[in-house]
Amino acid sequence: MNKIASSCLLAGLLLLSGCTSLFSEENPTQKTEERASEESTTQQDSNPVKGETIRLASFSDRIFMKNLRKEPIILDNKIINYQDRTLAIYDESTFNLIKEFKIELDTAPVALDNGHLLCVTEGKLMLLALDDFSLKTLAQLDSALFCKPFVFEDKIFIQYVNNFSECFDCEGRSLWKILLPIGSNYYKQTAYAPCFEDHALYVAYPGSPLVKIDANTGRVLWLSKSLTEAKSFVPASFAINQVATPLQVQRHKLFAQTLLGDLVIIDAETGRFLGKQLIAPHSTIQLDEKVAYFISQDLALTAYDLQKQSVLWSIPNMVSDPSAEAHMTHFSGEGNLLVSLPNGHMMLVDCEAGLITQQWSHHYGSCAFLTPSLHATRFYGLSDRGSLIRFHESDFKFHEATLFQDIA
Structure with a gap:
């Protein structure tokens, strides 16, 4: 009797198990789609996107940066x-x-x-x-390019995606070629450009150190390890996609802007990391000999003393969205700063006093100013809608007749 009861109990359990399995089984089509989605995600994470889109693996809701224009x-x-x-x-x-x-x-x-x-x-x-x-x-050329050619003096500097760099003269003769001792890279950047100062080139790759190269011989003078080692420089999760754009060298200091927007200061002689100033991620930096102008992380227009490494003045609440682009350029000499904000608002700022002297609005969105300007009284802006706009110093107005739609 016990054997019969045990057999019945076992059969019941098996039947119950089968029923449970039947009702909890996933839809095969859905399961296949989910598996394909997972495989696609894994493939995207392991194979960074080539071309002009940069993969930011640390973002969950903003996977890709927009294409660089x-x-x-x-x-x-x-x-x-x-x-x-x-x-x-x-x-x-x-x-x-x-x-x-x-x-x-x-x-x-x-x-x-x-x-x-x-x-x-x-x-x-x-x-x-x-x-x-x-x-x-x-x-x-031997390989695909990391960025567009960089011209200095009478030479042409080429950065390849395979970490080789080559220098040509104006006739196309190769002067030197080197393999930079940094990690592999398969990205392309259109916004990045090296920096040249005092017979030296300052270059970088994503997730790699800044490198100083003797422009005449191709000899590597130093590698700044700030990008890969200094936690205060960049979060580790961004290291693989991080690239610092060298801006300029002043008083033996190299100033660079990271992909996250930070203004980084490095000893130009040794490559030693000296410090940084936090900046809104999409703000451009306008550099003078002594001052840097940018939108800070608290969304204020900030003037930053490069020598004393301190804030001179700031105008609060310049933008409402930290992810929005803001652009600036000098206007009528270095005494005035022309600022273009994402909402179409523009203003002229006195660089010495930190005061807004004129302001107006238009409906073209934020404008990236093209430099150098062709004429002193004409300035050009590339709007975030892809329109080339020309405006004049006399009235600060944008004219419909000068709007060139979809030029970029």
Whole structure:
């Protein structure tokens, strides 16, 4: 009897188990989709996105940064814009199209002092003459580029994605080539550019140290380990995607802006980390010889003494959203700062007193100012809607007739 009862109990348990399994089983289609989603997420995490989008693994709700915009070039009374595999050249005064090329560029073109454009296409370094629109091949490049070519003095500096760097003369002859002793990199950056000062190049890669290179010989002078070791410099979770853009060298100090926005100060002679100033992530930095201007993390327009490393003045509540872009440039000399905010508000600020002297609004959003400006009384801005805007110093107004829609 006990055996019969045990058998019945076991059968009941098995039946109950089967029923439970039947009702709790996941939808096969849903399960397949979820597995594919998980595999896709894993693949994205292990293989950073190539191209002009940077993967930020530490963000959960903002996985990708927006694509970095290629700015149009203003050169010799011409506006040069590259978009959708088309290099277009316009008359600066009338915005009329002069010439158009169907060409696929690997990076944004670079303007040279002689009125030529430096272009990279199909792995070749090429020179485009704007007088007769002829193309000349300077050199064959060994790999994909990390950023657009950097021109200093009469030399062309190339950073490859495989951590090699190469320097050419203006005729395309290779002067030196080195392998930087830093981690692997497979990103492309369009906003980043190296810095040149006193026969030295300051370069960086995401998640890697800043590097100082002798521009004449290619010899590495120092590697700043701040990016990978100093916790006060950048959170560890950002290390793989962190790149510091060298801005300028003043009084033996290197000033750089990180991907998170911080203004970082490094000893230019030794590479030693000296300190940083917290900045809103999407604020640009305007540097003078002694002062840096930026939107701080408390959303105030701040003037920062570079020598004393202290705040000179601040104007509170300049922006309401810490993720919004704010741009600034000098206007009519270094005594005035022109600031463009995301809501279309613009203002002129007295740099000495820290006071707003004029302000006005427009409906084009925030404008990234293009430098250098072609004329003292004309300034150009690239709006966040992709429009090239020209305005005049006399009235500070944006004119519809001068609006060039969707230029970038």
